[in-house]
Amino acid sequence: MALVLLPGLNNLIEDISEEKKLPPAVVEAALREALLKGYERYRRTLYLGISEDPFEEDYFSNFDVGLDLEEEGYRVLASKIIVEEVESEDHQIALAEVQQVADDAQIGDTVVLDVTPEKDDFGRMAAATTKQVLAQKLRDQQRRMIQEEFADLEDPVLTARVIRFERQSVIMAVSSGLGRPEVEAELPRRDQLPNDNYRANATFKVFLKEVSEVPRRGPQLFVSRSNAGLVVYLFENEVPEIQEGSVRIVAVAREANPPSRSVGPRTKVAVDSVEREVDPVGACIGARGSRIQQVVNELRGEKIDVIRWSPDPGQYIANSLSPARVEMVRLVDPEGQHAHVLVPSDQLSLAIGREGQNVRLAARLTGWKIDIKNASEYDQASEDAVVSELIAQRQEEEALQAEAEARLEIEQAARAEEDARLRELYPLPEDEEGYYEDNGDVTADEPAMEAPEDTAQDTGEDTPEAPADEPAGVDEDGAR
Numbered sequence: 001m002a003l004v005l006l007p008g009l010n011n012l013i014e015d016i017s018e019e020k021k022l023p024p025a026v027v028e029a030a031l032r033e034a035l036l037k038g039y040e041r042y043r044r045t046l047y048l049g050i051s052e053d054p055f056e057e058d059y060f061s062n063f064d065v066g067l068d069l070e071e072e073g074y075r076v077l078a079s080k081i082i083v084e085e086v087e088s089e090d091h092q093i094a095l096a097e098v099q100q101v102a103d104d105a106q107i108g109d110t111v112v113l114d115v116t117p118e119k120d121d122f123g124r125m126a127a128a129t130t131k132q133v134l135a136q137k138l139r140d141q142q143r144r145m146i147q148e149e150f151a152d153l154e155d156p157v158l159t160a161r162v163i164r165f166e167r168q169s170v171i172m173a174v175s176s177g178l179g180r181p182e183v184e185a186e187l188p189r190r191d192q193l194p195n196d197n198y199r200a201n202a203t204f205k206v207f208l209k210e211v212s213e214v215p216r217r218g219p220q221l222f223v224s225r226s227n228a229g230l231v232v233y234l235f236e237n238e239v240p241e242i243q244e245g246s247v248r249i250v251a252v253a254r255e256a257n258p259p260s261r262s263v264g265p266r267t268k269v270a271v272d273s274v275e276r277e278v279d280p281v282g283a284c285i286g287a288r289g290s291r292i293q294q295v296v297n298e299l300r301g302e303k304i305d306v307i308r309w310s311p312d313p314g315q316y317i318a319n320s321l322s323p324a325r326v327e328m329v330r331l332v333d334p335e336g337q338h339a340h341v342l343v344p345s346d347q348l349s350l351a352i353g354r355e356g357q358n359v360r361l362a363a364r365l366t367g368w369k370i371d372i373k374n375a376s377e378y379d380q381a382s383e384d385a386v387v388s389e390l391i392a393q394r395q396e397e398e399a400l401q402a403e404a405e406a407r408l409e410i411e412q413a414a415r416a417e418e419d420a421r422l423r424e425l426y427p428l429p430e431d432e433e434g435y436y437e438d439n440g441d442v443t444a445d446e447p448a449m450e451a452p453e454d455t456a457q458d459t460g461e462d463t464p465e466a467p468a469d470e471p472a473g474v475d476e477d478g479a480r
Helices: 009-020 024-045 095-099 124-150 228-238 240-244 280-285 287-298 313-320 345-352 354-366 380-425 435-439
Strands: 063-068 073-083 092-094 110-114 157-166 169-174 183-187 203-211 221-224 247-255 266-273 303-308 328-333 338-343 369-374
Touching: 009 024, 009 124, 024 063, 024 073, 024 124, 073 095, 092 095, 157 183, 157 228, 169 203, 169 221, 183 203, 203 228, 228 240, 228 247, 228 266, 228 287, 240 247, 240 280, 247 280, 247 354, 266 280, 266 313, 266 354, 280 287, 280 303, 287 303, 303 313, 313 328, 313 338, 313 354, 328 380, 338 345, 338 380, 345 354, 345 369, 354 369
Parallel strands: 073 092, 183 221, 266 303, 338 369
Antiparallel strands: 063 073, 073 110, 157 169, 157 203, 169 183, 203 221, 247 266, 328 338
C-alpha cells in the first residue's frame, strides 16, 4: 500500500507540542496510537449492518503505525508469523507466499507487512475516532507529566498567578521551577482567605495540597491558601534559626475561614528551642516584629500568636491561651486530656476570645479539652464531682467499646473456624490440586494480565470527577 499523506504533519506536531507543553516525541507517540485506534475503527465499520463484530479486544495487538516525517505521512504495519497453513490472515502468513520474495524464510519467523488502507477508504467514523483518541492521549500525557513534575516536589509552596475564575474557584498558573512551563492549578473556595483580593494576574504564595491522579477535565493540581503548611513555610523562610535547626515549630492551629464574618482569621504557632540560650518566641517575632510582620503581610493581615511549647501540659495550656493571663491550670482528667483553666474575671472574655476562637485554637494546638473558669467563682468540690461523673461515663464507654471489639474478634475467629471445617468436609472445585492448571486460570504465582486499552468505540472524553478529599500532610489544626 502507498503512504497515506498528511500534509503539514511536522507543523502539526510542532504546534501541538508548543500548545500542550509536551515533547515532540510524546506527541508523535500519541498520534501513532490515535491512528491505530482509527484503523481499528475502520476495520470494525466494515462489518456494521452485515454481521457481528468478529474482533476481540486484543485482536489488533500485532498492528502498529509508522510515521514518515520526511514525506509527511503514515503507514499501518502488521507483524505476522510465518506458518504452513494460515488460520488468521491478520496474524499469520503462508510460508509459500513469503518464499516468493525471501528464499531463506522459515516457519515461526515474523515478518512486517504494510496493510495501510487507501485514504478514501479510511472513513469519516475512523477519522473522528482518530481525532477523539488523539485529544484523549494528549490529555493523558499532560496529566502524567504534571503528576511526575509536582508529585515529588521538596518545596510544597509555590508562587501562583491568577488567570481566571470558575464558579467559586480561582484558576491559577503555577510552575515547579525555573524554565519549566506554567500549568493550571485550582484554588477552591474553602481554601481561599477572606482578606485576599483575587484579581487577574495577582500573585500569591500557595500550598500544593493535592496532585490529582484521577481523570479530570480541569486542572490536576489543587492548591490552598488556608493550609497550615503555608504558615510553616513562611516562618521557615523568615526565621534563620528555624532553617538552622536551633528553633523548631512543634504545632500549628489555624482558623483561616472562621464560621462568622465578625471573627477574623487567626493562627497559633507553638515553637521550641533546641539550644537553651535561644529564645524561640523572640526569634520568630524578630526585632520590633520585623520577621512576623512579613508573615502577616503575606497572609493579608491574619493574626498570629507565637507561643512557647512546654513538655508540662499545664504550662503549655497556659501559654496557648495567650494573650490572656492565666492564674491556674487544673488537669482534672489527664487520661482523657481534660483541663480546667482558671482566669481572673477581667481576663475571661479575652481567654475565650470572640465567639470562642481563642480557646478553640488553644484546644486544637494542645490536643486538650479546655474549660475556661472564672477564678473568683470556681467551686472546686462541685467541679470535681461533675468531672468524676464525666470520667465514669468515659470509662464506661471505653469498656463497652473494648467489649464490643473483643466480641467481634471472637465471632470472626469462630466464623473462620466453621468455614475451614465445612470446606474440609465439602471441598470446593478450586481446592482440588491442579484445578488452575487444568482450567488455564492465572495462579497465585503468575501475574494477572493488565486490562487492555479502551477500544475504538471510546469517545475519548473524560469522566467528571468530584474533587478528592484533602491529602495527608501538614494538618490544618495539628503539628507538621
